[in-house]
Amino acid sequence: MAKIQIITIAANILFILYISRLIIKGKLREEYAIVWVICTVFLMLFSFWRNGLEVLARITGVYQAPNLVFTGFIFAILIYLLHLSVVASKLHNDNKKLAQEISLLKEQFNKHLDKKE
């Protein structure tokens, strides 16, 4: 096994451990972790199977294998960013509703307090 393979595999294992730790501590929700786990699976696959990239490039008709990596990863990152924007938009809407409800409730509550006094 080549040196570079050992390094990537070790880095991968550390990455998976870190993701697991985040999930266990409740800092990362599972639905967002799926993407990261899939990423590490891919990285792991290609660190064991060194020719894999060349094979894939030949199948898809890409001349230079590294270009396939860039194209694939940039596309995946864009999709994931879009997904994060969707999540942020949903949070924005939920936040707005919560803020409105809280302020209306507070007003009602103060009115009741004033009546009692």
Next chain:
Amino acid sequence: MPAKVLIVIPCYNEEASLPSVLHELQQIILPGYQLKILVVNDCSKDNTSVVAKKHNTIVIDLPVNLGIGGAVQTGILYARDNDFDLAIQLDGDGQHPPKELAKMIRFHEETGVNIVIGSRFLEKEGFQSSFARRLGIQYFHWLNRLFTGLHVYDSTSGFRLFDRDAIEIAAINYPDEYPEPESLVVFSKAGLKIREVAVIMSPRLGGKSSIRHFGSLYYCIKVSLAMLFSFIRKS
């Protein structure tokens, strides 16, 4: 029983202009109508909330800054939950003279439309705003005609009257950022009747417009997109 009218004043840092606006509003007496004033404080950094409370109005303090649309919608929600017949949005910066309120209510009485917009362009009187801004407003007039088929000359005006049907719809669906032109698309798709009435506006007494410099380009693009998607979206 008199009709209940809620005057919704969305405020962000308006402590300078608010007292005179509230004072003028409290002088207004309309036979057959019971007016209530609601100040929605959109997490101001100044003493807007304290100033408003001093004037004996209903004050709702938002815990986070929601933007003008979110603030107006909070007022609309209050109107819905407390069974008001009409809600009138009026800016806290003094641009919308409170005495013009009677005109809008009377217009609603005569025509029975769901939404009345106080427009500064139907008659060329009072504050007319700058050239660039008028150009933008012209553009939105065209865009509005495209999406709603309506001739609304002052689609960015925030001086508006909502009746019960309009309150019901705005409580559920009201855009948060730069809501005025976009909301017209939402309302017209919902089948509400929208009409304008001429009012005389004044230049703002204090504070700054939320739309300046590069912001205006962003404003145009954002609002155009929002209107397009509101038009396409199934209501």
